[in-house]
Amino acid sequence: MLQEVLEWLRIREDGIYVDATLGAGGHSAAIAARLSSGRLISLDRDAQALAIARERLKEFTSRVTFVHTAFSRIAEAVQGLGIAKVDGVLADLGVSSMQLDRPERVFLSGRPGPLDMRMSSGELAGRRADAEEIVNRWPEKELADLLLP
Numbered sequence: 001m002l003q004e005v006l007e008w009l010r011i012r013e014d015g016i017y018v019d020a021t022l023g024a025g026g027h028s029a030a031i032a033a034r035l036s037s038g039r040l041i042s043l044d045r046d047a048q049a050l051a052i053a054r055e056r057l058k059e060f061t062s063r064v065t066f067v068h069t070a071f072s073r074i075a076e077a078v079q080g081l082g083i084a085k086v087d088g089v090l091a092d093l094g095v096s097s098m099q100l101d102r103p104e105r106v107f108l109s110g111r112p113g114p115l116d117m118r119m120s121s122g123e124l125a126g127r128r129a130d131a132e133e134i135v136n137r138w139p140e141k142e143l144a145d146l147l148l149p
Helices: 001-007 027-032 045-058 071-080 097-103 131-136 140-147
Strands: 016-019 038-046 064-068 088-089
Touching: 001 027, 001 088, 016 027, 016 071, 027 038, 027 045, 038 045, 038 071, 045 064, 131 140
Parallel strands: 016 038, 016 088, 038 064
Antiparallel strands: none
């Protein structure tokens, strides 16, 4: 779908674009390659994905700004960089194979490794917790608060 994405974004060399779901950086690399004086803001909540993408996009560092945040905070991230408007946004929604394929980040029951299910390795509800801990050890009230905020 890369060609379709690039076609729909209609990238201008001097435009400002947001990749709201950076992942491994494939879409961001294709967008950044088409920019000269433009700028790309690439967001991801997964620190591991950001590290992988930074390496992949190192030739474009003057054009790309990486932001460690969830795509739901896109407005805050862009405004925090002093940008009033952008020319295009890409949000490739869904779970990345980086989360599904890594044994230490198991999203599915029945696969080797701990049941983690986090999109990032950060804090959850103020505590560092994986799905196995939450499901098997949290009190019923905390589970209810998590599921029904």
